[in-house]
Each structure stands twice: as structure tokens, then as C-alpha cells.
Amino acid sequence: MSHLHHRVSALVDGELQGRARDRALAHADNCRMCREEIAATIALKQRLLGLPVAEPAANLFSSIGPVVPQGRLREAPLRARAVPRRLLMGVGSVSLAVLSVAYAVGAPNEPVSTLVSPPLEDYTAQFARDSSRTALADSAVSMFTPSGQTDADPHHSATATAAVGESLATDYAPNQSTQWARTSAADDPQAVALLQSAVAAPLTSAYRGTRAIWVADDGEPVTTQVEVNHAPGQGTSFHPSGLSDSSASFVEAGGAALDRFSTNSLTHLLDTFEVSVGGSTRLLGRATVVIEARREGRLAARFWVDEASGLLLRRDLYDVGRLMRSSRFTSLQVTRSAFLSHLPPEVSAPAATALPIQVSSVLQDQGWTCPQTLPGGGSLISLRRLEGVEEGVQATYTDGLVTTSVFEQRGGLDPQSANVLAQTFDRTRLGGSTVYLRSGLPTVAVWQSGQVTYTVITDAVPSAAEDVLSALPHEPVASEGNGNRLRTGLGRIWALLDPTS
Template sequence: MSLRRLLVVAVGAGVALAGMPALAAVDPGREAPEIAEAHAVALLERAAQAGRRLTYSGTQYVATWRPGTSWSALVDLEHDPVRGSVATDGTSAAGAVLDPRMLARLADSYSLAVSGTGRCAGRSATIVEARRADGALAGRFWVDRETGVLLRREVYDAGRRVRSSAFLDLSVSPSSPDAPVLAMAARTGAERPSAAAVAHLRSAGWHVPERLPEGFRLFETRRDGEVLHLAYTDGLSTLSLFAQEGRLGTATFAGFARESVGGRPVWIHRAAPERVVWSGGGVVWTLVSDAPDPAVQAVVAALPRDEAPGSGVRARLSRGLERIGGMLNPFG
């Protein structure tokens, strides 16, 4: 087992980082690669634990850039260990914290290292970089030196920034000794699905891949009536697949544009998050993701797709999309 993976497993098993002080500053150029990676993982573990023990509030600037479109917003949010991060309008803001379930995939998928220091929201931060196997920058994390709160994160694709979130201001309350216990209770039952659960879905006729292209791994399954929800992550991005028996009709969908992936038709809504709808194998698929566009296209190309749309299920799909609207956060 690698050193970075050992650290992730140790924290998942209950090794307490909650009370650990800010890690000492290091010179990234003077650390051996293994030590540099272990230090980076420890910092990100501290950020994940901060979400389970601290209460804080602030304003975040959130932005995404996709082919032909961009989106940005200011979000006032509050965070506590039980509810997680919630915007003032009542919607979930899962991206405001580093979810421990994503961290294991992050450590497996990317090379991690401390790249330096910086400031965000008027606070001193240590910066951790995630790089792909070819050395390309995939993401950056700004971890507050005082509290461990994740102050800022960025996701990159082919040298371009495609997603960013950063606190403009932040107020952190003293931690409660009961917070880790309450947080664990609130997340009970939200672990990775068992092999038996996946096998049961497959025996019922559902296509449930455990791995998808670009390093995405299955970590959660849900059912809402006739809609199956499969949640995946590569550690930096999340991807939700919604499956519903049927075929697409020929009518268009408001806000969606017909495009081709691998020579087969799909309907894409380029927004934040991006949505892709298509039919294949007797199932209507809806993909919702904040991943870079090449990753989304690779995943769509790997799943069953029909050569041409069928007819007659548009109304049923619309009802399904309404339900999907309440299931978009795979960490909720």
C-alpha cells in the first residue's frame, strides 16, 4: 500500500486529525517526492476533517468555463458538521468542502504535492497541487493554515482553468467536541455501495459499471421510483448518471442542443453543471457533471447509445428530469 493511500485509510478508520495544529511550512523543492506527497495528503486530510468539526460562514465566488459558455455567481453559505454547506437560499453547496469520500479517489488518481503558499479571503494558505500521470496540472487547493478550511479550489484541463471556487470572506466559529460524532451520525449509510448491492442491480437488468473512463469510480447508488442514480468521482470532479427505462422521442428539449458523440446523437445542456441526455440499451440516460468536457464525452462514448432516437417517451422523460432536479448532489 502506498504511503498516501495509507494516510487516507488511517483517517477513514478513525485516526483523529481534528485537533492537529497547522502543519509546518515546507520548501516544496527540498522534499523527496514521497515525503512531499505524504505532506500534501495530510494537508488535504486536515481540510476534509475541518468540514466535519468546524462551523463557518462566508461568501464564495464560484465559476465554471465550458466550450462556448461560462457561468459565475456569488454564494453566501453557512457550514456546520451535520448539515454540511448550505447556501442562504437553502440549496446544498457541496463543493464548499473537501468530501472525505472524494479524497481517497484523489490520492489514487493524481500525484499530489505542496506547491507553495498564498492568501485567500485575507488568510494564509498552503497550496496543494494535483497532477495527472503526464505531469499536467489537474487541480489546486488552498488550505487555511490556521483552521484547515478549504479556502479555494481550481480544476484544470489541458492547461485551462475550467472550474473555480474561492471564499471572499470567511468567519470560523470555535469547534465543538461533539461535532465529529454528530457529523458521523449524519453521514451513516452514505458509504460506497457493497458488491452485493451492485450485483442485485445488475441481476435486475441495470447496466452498472464500477469504473468509467478518465478515472471515475462508482461510490454510491440510489433509487427514486423508476429512476436509478449512480454517482462517480475521480477525486476532483463528480459525475451522476440517471437511468430510466425507455427511449427518447424525436421532439426537442428546451435548453438542449442536439450533438453527436462517437457518431451517435445526444442532447446537451451546456451549463453548470453540464447535462447530457441520450438513449441506449432500452434506457434513457441523463448525465450530470462538473467534470471537464473531454471527460464527459469519454464517459458518454463508453455507455450504451442508440443510433437514432425512438418515439413517444418525451413526457415520461420530462417527469424524470423533474425528479432528477432533487437528486443532483451525489454527496447530499
């Protein structure tokens, strides 16, 4: 952050909120020029008693008791008597202007004026669109959610899915996989070329078939099958096997901008992982080349690429050496062209305005959390300003392998929404926040930090998902009385202006 300049007045007026105020205070703590500017601004406001910074409550001065900067008087009594003389205009006097400034600066956050009910269905749909357009992502996996399983026919879940799950679990078990020799840590040019062909293949090849998806997070492995039908330039339809037609969905094909999106996410994968050719095998009677992606020598993913079409036939993800996610075609037909005449409903998404990722620092100064990189999530690839009743921002991250969407809304989490979440989500504590968490594919987490409500959706493996959640803010929702707020404010002003603190 550069010098505070125009933000000085906003700081002492209490107009900076949440993380923006914290960043300003942290900067001022290490910047003599900005501390002097804050002191001059406070001195000016001492003389402008007709323009108070904040209107104190009617019972403020009768309820606060003696005003003592927090934690300083007992440590250095002589200095504590001298500094307030300069700051507060005279021995034993405290001006209304300075008290008002302290009252504003001492606020933990602005009062909650908006209650937020995160639209999880819309957010999940947007995540599905984003993740399905990431390079080497499996669109069928993007459409697979635990909620889709609960709608399945009980007989289907108990028989067909269980049978498929048993066979896939055996087939996908790491010890049963063919062991291929590792190549050097540097990216293998042949592996890079094959991955590029896998990104480009859906632009020219039509296909239809069934994908089996196997997930082994916590508890017993879960398997589902999805009927997939893809037409280049038109899009892809998905229909979970055993479910009604109403469960089908459609993702429209993107234009040149989305082609670049996939290319950029492949670049992130090559920047994050070392890729090499692991060997060759046959899948569904088709010759395939197996590409391995490793990070710091540890296996993170395997890709089975069809030599004839370039299509990605199978994709396995590992977490600390353990197979956690797998998706592959169990049947496949490839043609040069196709047209989908009866389309299911298109996956909807919340209205939003795209923003250049270069404005992330500006958004962070405004109190949003959208760093350029996110531990466990990768690099920032997309920013959107969410439209609707509540002010909001969406930041999307990828390491080329998995996708994470962070949705932020101004306001506190609606207690009614929290009660609904508590019925189907696990409830846990992280930092100062109560987090409602549903692990799986995708993992969904909702919580309030300060005066912002966060919704995170990610298809990352468990350890990476944990890193993502831990890296985001988890500030307690403070509720201070007038006395504590004033003492906090005076303590902050003292710490800024005392050169020995």
C-alpha cells in the same frame, strides 16, 4: 459472466433484454457448453409446439418471404444446406417452434411500453447532494447551475457579475498564478495530511462568507457569487447573490456514513493523482498552503488550505493545462460553533433505496450500465434503486476531484420531453443516439439507448465529461419489421450453433 444456465431459456424465449441479451449472446459465441445447451433447448421447444416462445403476428408468414439466415447461404452453400437439416428438422421444413424462437431472439429490443420524462430538477438536486459530500468538493459549486443564472436580475448580471468576472478572470489566469516548484511524483505526506484536515474541518468549524465561482468552458467565462453559511452537525445554506430568497437552498449535514463517503472519495483522489505541496501564500489575510494534484505529470487541480482552520479556501481545476473552473472565498468568517435558525428549503432528491456497490455485476446482467470504473468519471462509489413509476437505477462515480451521476430509467424518451430539451439543450449525435447536451457546471446530457433512457450529470471538465458520455451505451432505437426480425433471429441462432462461424 459464468455459464448461462437458467438464462438459456430466457434467451431463447426472448425474455432477456438490451445489454443483458447482448452479453449472453457474446458469452455463448465463445462457450461450447452453452451453445450445446442452447441447441438442446431449441430442440426441446421444437417438440413443444403447444408452448410457442413468441406469438408471431397474424401476417408474419405471408410478409416475410423466403427465410434465409443472414449472410450465410452465398458464402458456403453446401454447409448452409447441411446445417439447417439438423437445426430445422428436415429438408426444406421450418417448424413453428424454431421460427418462434428466431422471432424472439431476433428482437432488437422489447417494444417500448413506457415513455420516460427524466425529472431533471430532482436529478440535479440529488447530484448536488452527492457532489457536495465528496471530499474537497466545493458545495457552492454544486449549487451553481446555468438555470440559476437565467433567473438573475438582468441589471445584476450586466454590472456586478461582469465586474467580478473581470477581476476573477485576471486573478485566476494561469499565467498570473504564483509558480511553485514541483516535488517528486510520489504523494507528499505533508500534502496528504493537509488534504485530510480539509476534509475534516467542516465537521468542527463554523463559517460564513461569499464564494466567487468562475467557469470558463465554451464561450465567455461566467461568474457568480454565492453566500455560504455553514454550521457543523447542522448543514450548509446557499444563497446566490442578487437573487430572491426563494432561490436559497440548504444541504443537511450527514452522519458517520457520509463522513466515510468523504474519506473514501479522498482515497480515490490519492489513488488517481499525485499530490504535493506547491508552496505557501496568503489569501484573505490568512496563511494558506497550496496543494497541487497532478496526473501523469499534468496539473489537474490546486487547493488552498487554511493553516489555522484547515478549511478549503480556494479550488482550481484544469483541463489539458488550461484553467477551467475556480471557486474561492472573497470574504470569510470562521468560528468554533454556530446555529442556523432560519433555514431555506432543503435540497430535495428522488426517493431511492441504497444498494451495495457489490451488486453492480448483477445489475449489469439485468441490463443496467454500472461498471466499477467509468472513463473520465472515476470509480463507482454509490448505487441506488430509484423509486417511482418507472424502474430506475442511479450510479455515482468520483475520482476524488469531480463527481458524475448516471441515472437510468427503463423506457423510451418521451417525444414531448425531447421537444422541451431541444429548446434549451444542444442536440448532437453520439454513436447511434441523439443526445441532448447542456455543457457547463454541471454538464447535463439526456438520451435514449435501446430501451433505456440515460441522464448524466457531472461537474467534470469538458474533456473528462466527453470521455464519460462516450463510455456509456448509445445503441440505436431499432424498429424492425417481422421479416427483418426473423432473419436477424435465425442469423443469431446460426452463429451460435455453427462451430465454424
